[in-house]
Amino acid sequence: MAHLKSIFTVFFIVAMAQLNHAQLGQNKKGFTRQDSLRGSITPERAWWDITYYDLDIKVTPADKYIAGSNTIHYKVLQPNNVLQVDLQSPLNMTRAVQDGRDLEIRHEGNAHFIKLTKEQLPGMINQVQVFYEGNPREARNAPWDGGISWKKDRNDNDFVASSCQGLGASVWWPNKDHMYQEVDSMAIHVNVPNPLMNVSNGRLIKTEPKDDNTTTYHWFVKNPINNYGVNINIGDYVNFNEVYQGEKGDLDMNYFVLRDNLEKAQEQFKDATRMMEAFEHWFGPYPFYEDSFKLVEVPYLGMEHQSSVTYGNRFRNGYLGRDLSGTGWGMKFDFIIIHESGHEWFANNITNKDIADMWIHESFTAYSESLFLDFHYGTTAANEYVIGTRRSIRNDRPLIGEYDVNHEGSGDMYYKGANMIHTLRMLVNDKDQWRKILRDMNKVFYHSTVSTQDIEDFLSQSIGQDLEGFFNQYLRNTKIPKLVLKKKKNKLSYHWENIVDNFELPIRIIIDDEIVLINPTASKQVLKLPSDKSVIQTDPAYYVEYKLN
Numbered sequence: 001m002a003h004l005k006s007i008f009t010v011f012f013i014v015a016m017a018q019l020n021h022a023q024l025g026q027n028k029k030g031f032t033r034q035d036s037l038r039g040s041i042t043p044e045r046a047w048w049d050i051t052y053y054d055l056d057i058k059v060t061p062a063d064k065y066i067a068g069s070n071t072i073h074y075k076v077l078q079p080n081n082v083l084q085v086d087l088q089s090p091l092n093m094t095r096a097v098q099d100g101r102d103l104e105i106r107h108e109g110n111a112h113f114i115k116l117t118k119e120q121l122p123g124m125i126n127q128v129q130v131f132y133e134g135n136p137r138e139a140r141n142a143p144w145d146g147g148i149s150w151k152k153d154r155n156d157n158d159f160v161a162s163s164c165q166g167l168g169a170s171v172w173w174p175n176k177d178h179m180y181q182e183v184d185s186m187a188i189h190v191n192v193p194n195p196l197m198n199v200s201n202g203r204l205i206k207t208e209p210k211d212d213n214t215t216t217y218h219w220f221v222k223n224p225i226n227n228y229g230v231n232i233n234i235g236d237y238v239n240f241n242e243v244y245q246g247e248k249g250d251l252d253m254n255y256f257v258l259r260d261n262l263e264k265a266q267e268q269f270k271d272a273t274r275m276m277e278a279f280e281h282w283f284g285p286y287p288f289y290e291d292s293f294k295l296v297e298v299p300y301l302g303m304e305h306q307s308s309v310t311y312g313n314r315f316r317n318g319y320l321g322r323d324l325s326g327t328g329w330g331m332k333f334d335f336i337i338i339h340e341s342g343h344e345w346f347a348n349n350i351t352n353k354d355i356a357d358m359w360i361h362e363s364f365t366a367y368s369e370s371l372f373l374d375f376h377y378g379t380t381a382a383n384e385y386v387i388g389t390r391r392s393i394r395n396d397r398p399l400i401g402e403y404d405v406n407h408e409g410s411g412d413m414y415y416k417g418a419n420m421i422h423t424l425r426m427l428v429n430d431k432d433q434w435r436k437i438l439r440d441m442n443k444v445f446y447h448s449t450v451s452t453q454d455i456e457d458f459l460s461q462s463i464g465q466d467l468e469g470f471f472n473q474y475l476r477n478t479k480i481p482k483l484v485l486k487k488k489k490n491k492l493s494y495h496w497e498n499i500v501d502n503f504e505l506p507i508r509i510i511i512d513d514e515i516v517l518i519n520p521t522a523s524k525q526v527l528k529l530p531s532d533k534s535v536i537q538t539d540p541a542y543y544v545e546y547k548l549n
């Protein structure tokens with residue numbers, strides 16, 4: 001996602017963490033039935049597979065109001081007659097209709113159980129149209145809290161955008177709000193007051209002026225899309241575009257910005273093609289050619305909305321003008337363009353099944369910043385950058401969160417995760433092979449939802465080493481391995497401290513001017529040095545601690 005709240009609101013987060021611990025003490029794990037309804041594959045979700053959404057809404061900024069419907073097309077996997085659709089308060093689900101017949105809805109907080117009357121036969125594709133309306137939750141601090149941002153631009157035009165990572169798309173439209181399954185394709189029809197424009201995902205199919213001084217924008221997404229990737233952006237937009245010659249042919253790249261920002265954007269958005277060059281090189285073809293690539297200006301920092309990446313980084317390099325790594329390399333690119341677009345491969349192409357595994361999105365994407373630098377400025381730049389980002393690592397709790405309750409792991413999923421992945425690159429120690437692994441990963445899991453185990457298995461197999469202990473160490477534990485090196489005359493002893501069972505990481509050290517690969521364990525091993533005066537050096541690119549004496 002957008003990001004690094006961690007560095008800039010560390011104190012707030014520490015305070016929140018303490019609060020969470022206090023709550024956890026009272027109630028086992030501190031989760032509610034609503035958390036389970038939101039975060040697990042309930043029986044009322046498991047029996048049907050979403051094939052198509054047709055979202056048709058009217059947005060009235062003057063009243064901060066949304067009204068409309070989502071027609072859910074689904075395939076019956078097992079017979080059942082109760083279907084769970086999610087929609088968050090204060091929005092109201094007013095009606096559900098199947099085959100022209102109104103259905104009974106049992107509301108339980110943000111989960112709504114629709115009682116179907118028609119027999120649901122396996123293999124059938126059925127539709128249910130769900131109507132809703134109301135004042136959706138307003139985002140106060142988007143994208144961190146989520147909801148709808150109802151803002152104004154400098155010219156007093158309405159400037160409206162949705163963001164809902166973590167919180168869930170059901171904060172503004174009704175759907176099966178769980179990450180394990182993506183809809184195959186989707187239509188998004190959004191009616192807005194003139195002269196505003198709505199930009200959503202995929203391609204603009206039609207612009208339809210209405211009699212009541214409004215216009216409906218019809219968008220269509222051809223590829224599978226996750227819920228939080230769907231978005232509306234409404235403003236006084238102007239557009240410019242270019243065609244990028246990519247790995248899969250011509251890719252349409254479209255940019256939507258507020259009227260006043262056109263010139264600034266034409267300069268700053270040059271990073272979009274630089275991004276595309278670097279990421280197609282490292283990760284393979286952009287995963288959504290059919291839907292085009294867009295950057296869309298919004299009144300908040302940014303988000304990885306699929307094929308319509310949202311942008312609010314003030315047309316400056318760095319992260320709001322700052323370098324997260326402290327090395328200078330972070331000022332060589334527009335953080336939001338690079339980071340949020342990196343998510344097209346890791347979050348939108350390869351998507352976690354449960355948000356507890358959100359490190360799959362953030363660790364690889366945070367790491368993609370380093371690979372962007374590698375492509376344009378070389379491996380030394382990439383190394384320095386990723387090492388520099390360690391200053392934001394807290395090692396407070398594991399990267400993996402709690403499963404089945406819509407719970408994210410530690411904010412360390414960004415830069416601890418990036419450094420973990422960089423350590424794997426050190427293990428592979430071959431730039432071409434490393435690139436092949438990342439490209440294969442995007443091929444093997446193309447348009448898929450995955451678990452941590454899927455990624456672990458894939459990487460173990462590709463790298464040719466059982467990485468179970470490695471991932472247990474970095475994903476499920478907060479301790480950093482410490483390599484203890486002791487030199488005595490012409491002997492060097494070495495072993496790991498702070499490691500979990502089966503942790504294995506062969507590591508290169510430099511003895512005098514020679515690179516030597518050692519495979520430490522928890523027990524001491526001894527190596528003979530060329531002389532009493534031999535000099536030992538360690539490599540900071542591995543994310544481990546060293547103790548050398």
Ligand SMILES: [Zn+2]
Pocket residue numbers: 001002003339340343361362365
């Ligand atoms: Zn991110």
